[in-house]
Amino acid sequence: MQWMTLFNKEMMENWRNKKWIWVPLVLILLAILDPISNYYxxxxIEAVGGLPDGAIINLPEFAPADVVMMSLSQLxxxxxxxxxxxxxxxIASERKSGVSELILVKPVSYRNYITAKWAALLALVWAALFVGLLASWYYTNILYGDLSFKSFLLIFIFYGLWLTFVISIVIFYNTLVKTPGxxxxxxxxxxxGMSIVTQIFGHIIEWSPNNLSSYIYEMVIAGEVSSDLVATSVVAIALSLILLIASIFTFKAKELAG
Amino acid sequence: MQAIIESINWSIVAPFIVIQGILMIVAILDWAKADDFRGARWLWFFIIVILNTIGPIIYFIFGRRR
Known part of the structure; x- marks a missing residue:
């Protein structure tokens, strides 16, 4: 299978340049940063001092759902x-350095090339998100209160769709321009831009992928998956697939023209 | 200061520090083997070691040409 060969090559590459080590570690750090610092x-505040005598600070008590949101907002x-x-x-740097031309000289289909890269990135990001949220879930349980494992899995799956969408955007621009920056x-x-548009036209665009986090918050509080969350997920998946297909077409057009 | 250090439950904070440490060690091991840096070799060493957490991340993203 050509696709598996490309996918394995991509996984190998990400392993060699240590992405499989540092990306999960960074997501763990980001996910546990706020739960720990808010706990302390x-x-x-006491240590920093500088408050007048008798000053009383009322810090809010955080519910597990709030703690989940702290992790998600950092992510x-x-x-x-x-x-x-x-x-x-x-893709951009491979095109710049000419590596992609070397690969695509062989009878490798553009579709396989792009989707293998997309899938390898998704595997990495989903795995990193899993360990990151697992760490956050662990700290939520020992520091703040119970959050069921089922909630954790649902948060992971639905938030993963947002990151899938992000990866699809990056892949799309990778096929459009050659400069990584x-x-x-x-x-x-x-x-x-999408987040601003979603905020301004929030009453019309209810199912923008940017809303995934807030629906996830509602889900954790209510304890059930709302229809809005499902609809937003479907939109996120659909947009990701559209971007992926568009990437294949722009890449084909650019490579044939170049 | 003494009181604060005692009040911190190290089993909670330790994983955080350990992960930062692993990140730095992996970055240094990668740095030691590499020879395709953007910019000066030793500059990257100091970025990794001095800038806590952010240093290794910047190195992994921008450090090498590849």
Whole structure:
């Protein structure tokens, strides 16, 4: 199978340049940073001092659902940034250096080339997300209160769809431009633009992928999967697939033209 | 200060510090074998060692040409 060969080559490559080590570690750090620092916030404030005598600070008590949101918001900002930067050169740098031409001289189909890269990145990001959220789930349980393993799995699956969408955007821009830095810039711009549009037209665009986190929050509180969450997931999957197909077409067009 | 150090439950904070350590060690091992740096070799060493957590990440993303 040609596809498996390309996929294995890609997995090997990601292992050699240590992505399989550092990306999971970074996501673990991001996911547990806020749960731990908020837990120790009273001690930190006390240590820093500088408060007038008798000052009383009321810190909110966090429910497990709030703690999940702390982890997700870190992953959505810094986590997405790291993932975009990690994936920005996947195809772009190979085209720049001419490696992709070497590969594509052989009878390798464009579809296999792109989808193998996409799948290898998804495997990496989903695995990293799993260990990151597992660490966050562990800390939530020992520091704040019970969060069932079933909730954890649902959070993992639904949030994974958001990262799948992010990866699809990056792959798409990878086929469009050859400069890795520009790929990262355009990807971040797109994600930020979508988030602004979603906020402004929130009443119309209810199922924007950017809303996944807030529906996940509702799910953790209510304890059940809402129809909005399912619809948003379907939209996220559909958009990812559309981007993937568009990537194959732009890549074909660019390579044939170049 | 003494009181704070005692009040911290190290079994909670330790994994955090251990992961930062692993990240730095992996980056240094990679750095030791590599010869295709963007910029000066030793500059990357200091970035990895001095900038906690962020240093190794920056190195992994931008450090090598590949």
């Amino acid at each position: 916030l009273p001690q930190i 959505s900002s810094l986590g997405v940034l790291v993932i975009v930067l990690m994936a920005m050169g996947t 520009l790929v990262a810039f355009l990807s971040i711009l797109t994600i930020m």
